[in-house]
Amino acid sequence: MARDVMSVRLGLPQIRVVGVVVDAPERLVVRVASTVRRPKCPHCGMPSSRRHDRRDNKVRDLEVSGRPVTLVWERRRMVCDPCGGRRFCEDHPAFEGRHTARLARRVVADAQAMTVNAAACGHRLGWDAVNSLVVAWAGLVARHRRRRRCRVLLVDETSIRKRHRYVTVLVNGDTGEVLAMVPHPNAQALSGFLASQGHKWCKGVKVVVSDGSAAYKTAIEQRLGHARHVLDRFHVIRWFAAGLTAVRRDVQRRPEGEKPRFDPEVFRARFLLMRRPDTLDDAERARLDSLFAAHPRLKAAWDALGELHGLYLAKDRKGALAALDRFADIYRTGLIPEFSDVVDTFLAWHEQILGWHRAGRPSNGRIDRTNNLLQVLRRKAHGFTNYTNFEARGILLT
Numbered sequence: 143m144a145r146d147v148m149s150v151r152l153g154l155p156q157i158r159v160v161g162v163v164v165d166a167p168e169r170l171v172v173r174v175a176s177t178v179r180r181p182k183c184p185h186c187g188m189p190s191s192r193r194h195d196r197r198d199n200k201v202r203d204l205e206v207s208g209r210p211v212t213l214v215w216e217r218r219r220m221v222c223d224p225c226g227g228r229r230f231c232e233d234h235p236a237f238e239g240r241h242t243a244r245l246a247r248r249v250v251a252d253a254q255a256m257t258v259n260a261a262a263c264g265h266r267l268g269w270d271a272v273n274s275l276v277v278a279w280a281g282l283v284a285r286h287r288r289r290r291r292c293r294v295l296l297v298d299e300t301s302i303r304k305r306h307r308y309v310t311v312l313v314n315g316d317t318g319e320v321l322a323m324v325p326h327p328n329a330q331a332l333s334g335f336l337a338s339q340g341h342k343w344c345k346g347v348k349v350v351v352s353d354g355s356a357a358y359k360t361a362i363e364q365r366l367g368h369a370r371h372v373l374d375r376f377h378v379i380r381w382f383a384a385g386l387t388a389v390r391r392d393v394q395r396r397p398e399g400e401k402p403r404f405d406p407e408v409f410r411a412r413f414l415l416m417r418r419p420d421t422l423d424d425a426e427r428a429r430l431d432s433l434f435a436a437h438p439r440l441k442a443a444w445d446a447l448g449e450l451h452g453l454y455l456a457k458d459r460k461g462a463l464a465a466l467d468r469f470a471d472i473y474r475t476g477l478i479p480e481f482s483d484v485v486d487t488f489l490a491w492h493e494q495i496l497g498w499h500r501a502g503r504p505s506n507g508r509i510d511r512t513n514n515l516l517q518v519l520r521r522k523a524h525g526f527t528n529y530t531n532f533e534a535r536g537i538l539l540t
C-alpha cells in the first residue's frame with residue numbers, strides 16, 4: 143500500500159516504487175523499476191521478455207519540498223533472440239542519463255533564466271552536469287529547427303567575447319530562431335554549415351540576407367546561387383553615412399594652429415546630420431538650414447545621403463532607381479568627392495542592394511534582436527570561451 147502511494151506521489155508514468163531506501167530530512171532515496179513488461183530491443187525493435195540481469199542506476203529527480211531525491215532504477219539487461227542472443231539495456235522515457243527527463247527540462251529552463259552556475263546551485267548539481275544537460279537539449283532543439291524549411295536565411299557575425307573571436311550566426315528570417323552559430327566569420331564556416339544542411343534544404347532558401355563581407359558572398363554564391371542575395375540595409379546605410387561623415391570632417395576642419403581645431407557648430411551637428419529628414423522638428427530643421435547656408439558642401443552631402451536613404455524608402459525598384467538617379471546628379475556636380483568610396487561600394491554590391499525590393503524587402507531586424515540578446519547573455523556569463531556552450535545558450539534563447 144505504501145509503495146502504491148509512493149508511486150502516485152512520484153508521478154512518473156510507467157514507473158513503480160520498489161521500496162524507500164533512505165527517508166531522512168536531508169534526502170530521499172527511492173528504489174524504482176519500470177512497469178514495461180517487455181522492453182524493446184534498440185537494434186531490431188522487437189520486444190523481449192528474456193531477462194539477463196539487473197543493474198542499479200542512480201538517477202536524480204526534482205527535489206520534494208527542498209529535499210533532494212535520488213531514484214535507484216533497477217535497470218534490466220535483456221536478451222534479444224531475433225538478434226542472436228544479443229544483450230541490451232532497457233531504456234525508459236522518464237530518464238535521461240543520470241537525471242529524470244522532468245529534472246532535465248526544469249534545469250534547462252532555469253539555466254536560461256539565470257546562468258548555468260545559478261541553476262547548478264539551485265538544484266544542487268555540478269556545473270558540468272547542468273551544462274551538459276543544456277548542451278544536449280539545445281542540440282535536440284537545433285536539429286529539429288534545421289530540419290524545417292527556411293525560406294529567408296539571415297547571416298551575421300557576433301563576437302563570443304567582447305571584440306574577440308567571432309562567430310557566424312544563422313537565423314531563420316521568418317521565425318527569428320537561431321539555427322546555428324558557427325565558429326569563424328568566413329566562407330568555409332558558412333559553406334560547411336550549408337553543406338551539412340544538404341541540397342534539398344538549400345534549395346528551399348529563397349532569400350539570403352548578409353552583411354557586406356566578401357567571405358559570405360563567396361559561400362552564398364557557391365551554395366545558394368539560386369537564392370536572391372540581399373545586403374542587410376542597416377549595414378548599407380552605415381556605408382552611405384560614411385560619405386557624409388567624410389564631408390563633415392573636411393568642412394569642419396580649421397587651418398593649422400587655430401583653436402578650437404574644428405568649427406564647433408559643424409562638429410556639434412554631427413548627430414543631427416545623421417538623423418532622417420522626416421524625423422526632424424522645426425527648430426532642428428532651422429539649425430541645419432543655417433549650417434547649410436554657411437557650408438554648401440555639407441548641404442550637398444546631406445542631400446546625397448537623403449537620396450541614398452530613398453533607395454530603401456521607395457515603394458519599389460523603380461522608385462529606388464529614381465532616387466539613385468537623383469543621387470548621381472548631386473555626385474556629378476563634383477561638390478562631394480568624398481562619396482567616391484560610397485559609389486565604389488555601391489557599384490560592387492548594386493545587385494545585392496537593389497535586389498532588396500524584389501526579395502520582399504527583408505531586413506536583418508530579427509538577427510539584430512538576436513544579437514542584442516546574445517550580447518546580454520555574454521555579459522551575464524562574463525564572456526564565453528567555448529563555442530559549443532555559447533551556441534547552446536544562443537539556440538535556447540530564441
Ligand SMILES: [Zn+2]
Binds near residue numbers: 184223225
Ligand atoms: Zn534485437
